[in-house]
Amino acid sequence: MSSMNRLHPFSAVTYSLRYAFLGLWLPLFLVGALASVFEPIQGSWTVVAAPLGFLLGLSYGVAYYYRFGYQITEDTVDVASGVFARRSREIPYGRIQNVDIRQGVVQRLLGVAVVSIETAGGGTTEATLSVVGEDEADRLQAEIRRRTAGVKERRQEQDREHAPESDANVDPESQPDAEPDRQPAAGTDGPAGAETDPDAVTADSSSDAGRPTSESTARPSPQQRRRRLFELADTELLLYAFTTFRPAAGAAGLFLFFFATDAVLEAFLAAAAPFGGPQDLASGDAGSYGILTIVSGLISVGVTYLLSVAYTFAMYYDFQLGRIGDDFVYDRGLLQRYSGSIPAEKVQSVTVTDNPLQRLLGYAGLWVETAGYGPDSDAGSQSAVPLAARDRIYTFAENLTGVETPSFESPSPIARRRYAVRYSLLAAAIVAVAFGLSYATPLERWYLAAVVFVAVPPAAHLRYTHLGYFVGDDHLVIRSGFWRRRTTVIPYYRIQTVSTRRSIFQRRLGLASLVVDTASSRSFVWSSSTIYDIALEDARDVHGASRDHLQTALRERKAADDLGVSVDFT
Structure with a gap:
């Protein structure tokens, strides 16, 4: 424990106050509850129990601070915590998803920050360092990112060393184009629409970016190697809000x-x-x-x-997106400042979102889903571009994934009639509720509620026309939703499962829905990408094509050692 680093001294204050107030209120609640049940227990005992609980909580908070330690080792991030029940965690660099830095108003004034280490093992934070100094937070973020990149590079070298000779002897010109021109050369302007910082040094101009070095080797700061990809303008921020x-x-x-x-x-x-x-x-x-x-x-x-x-x-105040090596890095927030990363190799899918008002104004947003986390996860690092002009967003999505321009297939026309029946039943339920209220309240003209039937045909039409799917050579693209339309680009090699689902009504109509799962977690708002209500034969064809493309994409990606997304997507 002596070789481990301690948190900032301010942590002792926060832990002490947190447990002290818990120790203050817990006796008040327990004594009050027990006094109402057991006659020997008097409510006046709180005069002694509350201060005693406060002191015990204060002492526990101080002990927790001194018993908490962290350390950056050659292979893992080690975190030890706990006063009575000790917990020691060794987090391998290869499992680390991102390192987020969070600062509230008070923390920014005091020059401290909260560091969260996320892994791809689920939707919870693996380790939280609350709190460390700002310089220490930046050092940890840069050091862990550097070592994570080193682990990845060593793994790639081992794969190349153990590659079959048949792969090594193949004529490179006979292999499929691995898109060598997706990243612009150093010192040149990128594709149209790129926003680059002229003072920033790109990762291409530094061949050892992300490569592990000795502890004594001087490392450039993260900002020196950071390339700006996107910055949310003031007008876009207001429009997005x-x-x-x-x-x-x-x-x-x-x-x-x-x-x-x-x-x-x-x-x-x-x-x-x-x-x-x-x-x-x-x-x-x-x-x-x-x-x-x-x-x-x-x-x-x-x-x-x-x-x-x-x-x-x-x-999303002052939202900025950049890149360091093969990681997307972001900063955002007014009262609470967030700083974190989105590893390119962890990206599972890319989603373009818009709502009716944004579509009317010609704007959209770009989100990414990474392994273990979805767009609305607590990690909060999934918004690549909150809002920009729609054409620009589509260009970003195409450059990011390399997807070809999709030509969407619509669901079966029978689906439109199915939605009309569904919404008609909903409208009938609203009228029935109004009719029931007329018996319990002075409501007399309950039949006016039948006006909701007027909205049934346009609602069914809008739901149908905003559904579509595209089976490309390298990607599956799924579009759905009217109030919040989502167009999701899923590389085949990121597909975990494809399942065909049919309700009793779909079976009667010869329809099916195809659910495509990736390794990202889902939230209440963001469910699995689904191709809704297509003909059963079409569902079987897409299912089979996705399985075949998955195997092909895995072989090609392993041979090309491709990340799957371009880190210079602008």
Whole structure:
């Protein structure tokens, strides 16, 4: 333990306060709960139990700080923690996905940061160093990235040494083109639309970038070897904030309502009064309460939208994407600053997203999914380009993956009728609810709810027209969604499983859905990429073609030693 590094002294303060307040409130809760059940226990015991718990928690926090250590070794990142139950972790560099640096407002003022080490083993953080100094955080990020690149390079050398002689003796000119011109040469301008820093040195101009060196060898700083790929302009940031709605922002609204219930209700009553709302909650009729409900709902949606705008603006303020070696690196955030990396070799798929308003304005976003994490994961490192002009985004996606321009196939026309029936049943359910409310409330014109049937045909049409798929030579491209349309490019060699699913209704109509899984984790919002409601024969053809292309792509990629994506995608 003596050879391990300790966290910043500020960690002792944070750990001590965290466990001290836990030790303060836990006795209050336990004594109060037990006193109501067991007569010998008195509530006055909290006068002694609470201060004692506070001191015990304070002591435990200090002990936790002194018992926590980390170390960068030749092969692993070692982390030891725990006061009574010790836990020692050795994280191999080959398993490390990325190293993220996070700074809140207070942490930035104090010059400290939280370092999170993510691996490809799942959706949780493998190790968190909370907190270290800013310089130490940058050193750890650069050192781990350098050693991770060294492990990868040594593995590639071993693969080349053990490659069969038949592969080594093949005429290179007879092999498929490995796209040597996908990365621009050092000192030249990249493809159209590239945004490069003239003062930055590209990784191509430094042949030992990412190569392991001795500890005594001087290393250039990460910023000296960083090449800028994309920077979110102020207008794009504002447009992204105002065209993105995050329902999770409603949690902040509920928090405000919980702590200021009376003030919020008074505001709702004052806003509804000019439209016929009740003067107070105790007096009023069904009509005035209905007006109050409508006005309150509109205000709640408006407040949630404004909170969403503020959250998005703060999260993606000063967004910058660059590259160091074979890693995409990013920085973003206003109140809380994030810095991390997206390893190119870990990229599973690339997704272009847009919503109706962004499509109307001609904009879209570009997201990537990496092994173990999906676009909306807690790691927060998956947005390659939050928002840019649509043509530019498509160019980025093509340059990043090398995918050919897709020509989408539409689902079976029977699917359109299926969606019309589905939405008709939903509309009928809404009318039935309105009819039921007419017996419990003064609602009389319940039949006006039948107006929702007008939306059924356009809803079914829009869902159908935004579905499509493309079976390319090297990639499978899947498009779906109207409110948030997703166009996902999946290299065949990244496919884990392809499954054909058929519900009882699809079996009757001769339809099937094809679910394509990669190694990335999924969230509630982002599910597995799915080709919906295509003819059964087409599903079987795509299934078989994906399996054949997968085997071919794996052989070609191993022979070409290709990352699969271009790190100079702009």
